[in-house]
Structures are given as C-alpha cells and as structure tokens.
Amino acid sequence: MSTSKKINKEIFFGSSILGLYLFWAIGWFVYSYFIGGSFDEPFFPRSNISTELISPFSEGYFLGTDLYGRSLFQVLSAGLCYSLGIGLTISFFSAGIGITIGYLSAVGPKFLRSFCDLTTNLIFIFPSILIAILVMSVSGQSFWGLVFALVVTGWPGYARISRGETLRVMSLTYVESAKAVGVGPFRLFAKIVLPAILPFLLVHIVLGISGVIISEASLGFLGLGGSEYSWGALLSNAKTVLLEAPFMGIVLSLSMAGLIIGLNLCGDGLRDYFDPKS
C-alpha cells in the first residue's frame, strides 16, 4: 500500500455525502442538548394535533409535518442521530467480537477453532434479520435489546473475514520471524496481525454500518425497533398516510437512501483503494 495512491472518486463523493449527514447530526445534537433543551431535558419534537400533515415548504415547516403534527425535519434529525448512534455502537461491538473470534479460530487450539467455526457458520447461514426479529420479540424493545440482537447477528461476518485475513497474514515472513523471536500471542495480535488486517476490515466496517442502519430500520418498520424516531418506524407511519401525504414517504426514503449511498460509496472506494491489484 503505497502512500502515493490517489483518493478515488467514490471515496471523495461518499465522504462528502457522509460529511453533510454528520454535520446535520452534530448540529441537531448540539441544538437538542445545549440550545433548545438542556442535558437533563433534551429537546424532542413535540406532537401538535392542529399542525398535522402539512406539506413541505409551507406554514413555516421546511419539510412539512408528520401525522402527529411534529415537524418532519426535527423528527428526521432525531432519527438520524439515533441511526448513526446505533450504527456506530453496533458495528464497534460486532467488529470487536468478530475480529477476536476470527483470530482465535485461525490460530487458537484445535477445540477452540472448531467451536468458533461451528458457531460462526451456524449464525452466518441464517439471514440476520430473522434472528434479530426473534431476539427482539422475546427480549422486548429497548436500546440495549436492539444492540444485543444486532451484535449477535453481526459478528459472524467479521469473524469470517478476520479468520481468512489472519490465515493469509500468518504465513507472511515478517509474522513468522516475529513468532520465531518469541513474541507472545497477545502482542502478536495487537502489534503485528491487527495492523495488517485492519485495512480490509475497515471496508467491511463501513459497509457494515450501512447494513446495521438498514437492519435497525427494518426492525423499526415492523414495530420492533428501539425508538419511536427510528427511520423505519417513521416510514411505517408514512406508509399509512401514503395517499394523503406522499411527501412524507418520499422525504424519508430519499434521506435514508442518501446516507446509505454515502456509506456504500465510501466502502466501495476504500475497497478499490486498498486492493493491491489496482
């Protein structure tokens, strides 16, 4: 990986889109905790029956209002903060667990290897959404319930990649020489293997965040989400008023697609960037 490589178009456009969304989310966060409300009582969009389903760009509402009369822009912003928070938290935990287990199943003792392989494959072959639905429907709907459900289904993907990459890296000469001079297993993982496999995992983490945001919204859409501001929950509201207020569905769909396009572009761009063949 030479440093002279040029940043490609995908990374440029993807990170610009992501930057806009991050700016929006941070702006809303600052507003709701420091300007419009306080830390004890953060600002949240209030419902108001008299202003229900106002179309965009009218009566002082930038994006109109939803079916509870809340400003759609405010609801959308709260949902964005929630989605990004969920996406980052879950990806952090899944990637952490997945990388560790993947490493262990590549270099650990035999019983550990087969055990890790079996659990990884068992969870991996089922569509994650089905397991998440099952966990959510029995564990109840809460933030940590959601995190648990999506981490349980998220880590096997990372474990597989981490295992494959570790196996590839372990046969390289500099890792073998590190082992030969007696570097311990923890140090070997943290100082030698992890930095080598991290670039490839980064691609999957970026794509994984968009996957988590979609899964969370799917659960929200089915009424199993962790927050009423989940974009999925908002879209399932929009679905019921599709005839009266199509703008709600359009605004929500497009803003969600924008965020996911940004993440996918970044992921694709990073993959090309780290690809040794290009």
Place this chain on the structure above:
Amino acid sequence: MTKFLHRLSYSAFTIFLAVTALFFVIRMAPGDPVEKILGPEATFEEITILRNQLGLDKAIHIQYLNFIKDVGTGNLGDSLYKKEEVTGLLKKHMPPTIILALVSVTLSAFFGTALGIWAGFKRKKTFDNVGRLVSLIALSFPIFSLAPLLVIIFSIKLNILPVSEWGEVKHVFLPILTLVIPLSAVLMRVSRNKYLEEISVPWVQVLESKGLAPFQILLRVTKVCLPTILNVVAIQLSVVLAGTMITETIFDIPGMGMLLFEGIQNRDYPVVQGVIIYSTVIYMLIYFIVDFLNEKIDPRINS
C-alpha cells in the same frame, strides 16, 4: 455415497442445533410468555391453566425432550391466537410466498446476471459506468423505503397497478418489482466482479491470442462464472422463501412473512417457532442442493 450421507447428516445436525437454540432462546428470554400472552389482568387460575396446556409447568429437560419429539414427528402445536394447527397455517401461507420467491428470483437471476456480465464485458465504458451507479443506488433503497416510492409512482401518480388485495394476477407486479430491483442489483455487482476476475486468467489470454471472437470468449468466461452466481442466487432464494416479511406486510400478501409478522404481534409463540423451523429446513435443503449442483458444474470443487 459416503460423502452424500456425511452431508445429509451434517444438514440434519444443523437443523437439530438450530431447533435447540430456538427452544432455549424462547425459554431463557426475560419475562414469562404466559403472562405476556394473557396480559396483566389475567387471574392466577388462567395463568396456571394455560401454563399446563403449553406444558410449561414441567421441568426444563422434559420440556426439551417433548419439544424435540414433537418437532421430529412434525407436530408443531396449535396457534394460541387462531385456534388452528401450526402445520395447517404453514401450508395455507406457503403458496403466495413460493410464487413470489420463484418469480422474483428467476427474473433477477436472468436480468442481474445478463446486465452484470455485459457490464464486465464493456468495462470502463458508458454502459458499465451507468450500470454501476444504478446498481449502487438501487442497493441503497431498502425494501421498506423502495416499496412506498414504487406505490407512489405506479399506484398513486400513474394509477396503473393496484396495491393490496392479493388474488389477481395484476396484484403480483408491484411486489415482484420491489423484490427484483434489489435482488438483481446484488447479482449485477457479483457477476460483474466475478467476470472481471476471470478474464485476467491465462487461459482467457490464450483464447484471445488465438483470435477467438470477443463474443465467443464472453460465452466461455460466463460459463466459469456460473457457480459463484448460482451460490448467490441460492442464498437469495432461501432468504425470499423464508418469507419476505416487509414486502408481504406492505402489499398485504398472506404469505409466510405475514404469518411470522402476525405471530410476533400477537405473541403467538408456536407460530413464530413453526415459521423459523420451516425457514431452517428450507435453508438446509437449498444449501444441500446447491452443494450438489456446484460439484456437477465445476468438478474442481470435488478435489
């Protein structure tokens, strides 16, 4: 033959593990299912009767043995809400899902592969660039945000396709379109990348230097890409066959996804269990068939 048996036993073992995991996840979850089913106003007697009826008053290992015995003999219990056998409900909800799955996966397998291979063939040209952009955008609309947009365009603005009321042929178009777009976008990306990976291999260069027409080479390389594409199609088929919960709830289709959705909403545990066991069996079956087909198409896998 031994290999066949080995694989069969592996599939059976996986189903057994999945069923076991399902049993313990539902039993170990916080909260008493009986109290959840009956609600907060239930009397102690009602709770005791239902608990007895569900067999939840026995020791956990006896419950587990009974559960395994029931599942093994194909008895999935009765729905708590609909007063009907779960197996009967499954049979009733299968046809719509099977129609939806077969049609949409076939269409997307055809279009996705054709577009993807063609994009790989025309690499870095306009068709490829536009195709990559379109597939990226198509992938960025999850089904539940794509479906409302399609409904707004085709049902509300253009008024050519109806939304709900399952039963007539024209009601099938919109749900199928909703499924075909993301499925074929995935396949398009997979087949394009696989094609580009294969054409850099020496034997393709030999064909080129022998002066074979580009189209002839395209056909030969496509044949090599097929196992990978087949695997992706199989995964897609198993996912859609398990019930496209979101599509089915949006378009009011009485399929497996709808059954699962209603089961969750009504806390109808036997139904949820039944649908998930059905999905597990479907996955194992499809993986089993694909493993078998892979060997037939590509003899290298066997060795």
